[in-house]
Each structure stands twice: as structure tokens, then as C-alpha cells.
Amino acid sequence: NMVVQQAIHRFQPFVNVKNATEQAREIGYDSVGHDLIFGLPFQTVEHIKSTIEKTKELMPDRIAFYSYAHVPWIKGNGQRGFKEEDLPTADVKREMYETGKRMLAEAGYVEIGMDHFALKSDTLYKAVENKKLHRNFMGYTSSKTKVMIGLGVSAISDSWTGFAQNVKTIEEYYEILEKGELPLYRGHILTEEDEKLRKHILNLMCNLETSWSDDKSYFPELPDVLIRLKEMEADGLISIEKDRLLIKEEGRPFVRNVCMAFDLLLQRSKPETQLFSMTV
Structure with missing residues (x-):
């Protein structure tokens, strides 16, 4: 939608996306991905439907379906072409997500971790099946290496x-x-604590479960983490057992919230903040 694109200063005509997708396949890319964003200023549920219908014409191998992050304090004009009231409400954003998720499932896409969808022919889906999915700064990957080299300014x-x-x-x-x-x-x-917390957070993001049955996984603050998650357990979003936590299908939209409970640095730096509202 041109009104939405003008507000965020990012113009992506469908013909450009179509050409880029087709050219990527022509030169040999076996996995083409599209990023779709919901919750943008002036965006409606109907816009989401239209965007996904166009995306289905191209059938990319994988799709990232992100919630827009509103960070107007960052330098630049990218997020200053609109007012706060131009953003959809939390309820409308939720409807956008559920609508998009349903349409993608109907088109043959399978939900991967959080925010991602892939066709069953894609390596990302196969990585999930083999419990080899990994996540880094750039999102989910089926790559065998956990090393990522940043090239360029600020990388x-x-x-x-x-x-x-x-x-x-x-x-x-x-x-x-x-x-x-x-x-x-x-x-x-990374400290020893960092490594343990990363293990749990990546387990949750990639496999929707984690466990702490040995010293390599247990950390002293774990009981406090589980207490923070009791409300989500009561709501039927997660299941907490003796040495295991499982995110249920109903809890999929809240994977980030569960991970935030394990982020001790975040908890220590903002103990008085309503952290669970930050991902809405």
C-alpha cells in the first residue's frame, strides 16, 4: 500500500520484488526469502490480506512475518513520517498476525520458531525436523556453523x-x-552464565522447549525465572515440569516473552518495567 510505504519512507513496488525473486532463482538460489511486516502506520488487516495474496503469486521458500518495532528515538527519518495514533492498536496487530498466519498455512507454509514460515521443501523446515535449527542476528538458519562474520560499517x-x-x-x-x-x-x-542463558533462549526459539537436568544447564536464578513464568503457565501457554519447559502451540505468539524471562541482564537492568508488554 502506497500510503503505508510513504509513511515509513520505504518503497517496494510489487514488480521490483517479483523481478528480484525471479532473478535470484535464475542465478541459482535454492532458497528465496521474503520479509513481511505487520503493525505499520496506516496498515489494516485488508492490507495484510492483499500483501500475502501477492506473496503467494511468487511463493518464496521462506517468509519472515515480523511485527513492526517502533523506535522513533533512532536517528533518521524512517520512522518520523507519522504520529503514534497512526499505528494500529495491539488488538488489530494481533488480528493481522492471526490472519497472516492462517493465510500462509493455507498456502502450504509451516510455522518455524517465531515469526518465520517455510515450505516443506525448504532447508529451514528440514532443519526443524532434524532438530538442527539455529538462530543468529540475521534470523533462523540451517547453517552448520555458528560463526557469523560481520562485514561493513557497524556490523x-x-x-x-x-x-x-x-x-x-x-x-x-x-x-x-x-x-x-x-x-x-x-x-x-561470553561468561559461563551467558553461555547457559544463550543455550536456553536458543532452545526455546528453535525447538520451543528447554531443559536443565544437569549442571551445564542449571543456573542459580532459574527458580526466579520459573516464578516469572507462572502466569503464562496458568494461562495454558507453557508447561513447566521438574526439569523441562515446553511452549505449547497456544503460546507460540509469546516465545519472545518466555525468552525475556531467561534474559537476566534485561531483568536486572529494568526490574520495574512491564517487560511482557514490550513485544505487543
Whole structure:
């Protein structure tokens, strides 16, 4: 819809998407993905229906169906072409998601983890079947390596034991490269606690379940995490057993909320914030 695209300063005519999809397949890509966003300013449920109908004409192998993240404090004009009241309400966003999910299922797509859908012929679906799905900064992947190299200004690299980010200006980036050095300016080495929490969060995001039956998985704050999730258990969204947590089908839309309970850094930095409302 042109009104929506104008508000967010991102123009994606269908013909451009069609050409890019067809050209990707012509040069040998065996898995083509589309990103669809719901909850945009001026967007309606009818717009979602129209977008998915057009997407079905191209049948990409996988689809990311994201909720729009409203972050107007970030520099740039991308999110300043509209007012807060131009955004759909939480109830309308929920209807958009459920409508899109139903239409994608009818078209043959299977829900993968959170926000993603794939055809059964795609490697992403096969990774789920084989319990080999992985998630990184870029989303879900069936790749065998957990290492990700970030190229370019501000890019983040993941070595699995730590993270490193490149400098944020082009001038400084090339200046450091010309010296034969890596253009890094900050990073973080994972602690033992970080590694345990990552394991649980990735298990939940990729397999919708996690367990803590040994010392490699258990951490002292786990009882507090489970207490935070009791309300979701009472609502029938998750199941908590002696040493295992399972996200039920009804709880799929709330995978992020479950993961946030395991994010101790987030809990410690914003203990008074209604964290569960941040993903709506």
C-alpha cells in the first residue's frame, strides 16, 4: 500500500520484488526469502490480506512475518513520517498476525520458531525436523556453523564465544582497514552464565522447549525465572515440569516473552518495567 510505504519512507513496488525473486532463482538460489511486516502506520488487516495474496503469486521458500518495532528515538527519518495514533492498536496487530498466519498455512507454509514460515521443501523446515535449527542476528538458519562474520560499517560478528562490532563511520572503517587492522571498536566475551542463558533462549526459539537436568544447564536464578513464568503457565501457554519447559502451540505468539524471562541482564537492568508488554 502506497500510503503505508510513504509513511515509513520505504518503497517496494510489487514488480521490483517479483523481478528480484525471479532473478535470484535464475542465478541459482535454492532458497528465496521474503520479509513481511505487520503493525505499520496506516496498515489494516485488508492490507495484510492483499500483501500475502501477492506473496503467494511468487511463493518464496521462506517468509519472515515480523511485527513492526517502533523506535522513533533512532536517528533518521524512517520512522518520523507519522504520529503514534497512526499505528494500529495491539488488538488489530494481533488480528493481522492471526490472519497472516492462517493465510500462509493455507498456502502450504509451516510455522518455524517465531515469526518465520517455510515450505516443506525448504532447508529451514528440514532443519526443524532434524532438530538442527539455529538462530543468529540475521534470523533462523540451517547453517552448520555458528560463526557469523560481520562485514561493513557497524556490523556485528559472532564467534560463538563472543561478539565484536565494527566502527560506525565509513571514514574510520577504511582508515583502520588500510592499516591492515580489524575495524573493531567494542565487543563482549561470553561468561559461563551467558553461555547457559544463550543455550536456553536458543532452545526455546528453535525447538520451543528447554531443559536443565544437569549442571551445564542449571543456573542459580532459574527458580526466579520459573516464578516469572507462572502466569503464562496458568494461562495454558507453557508447561513447566521438574526439569523441562515446553511452549505449547497456544503460546507460540509469546516465545519472545518466555525468552525475556531467561534474559537476566534485561531483568536486572529494568526490574520495574512491564517487560511482557514490550513485544505487543
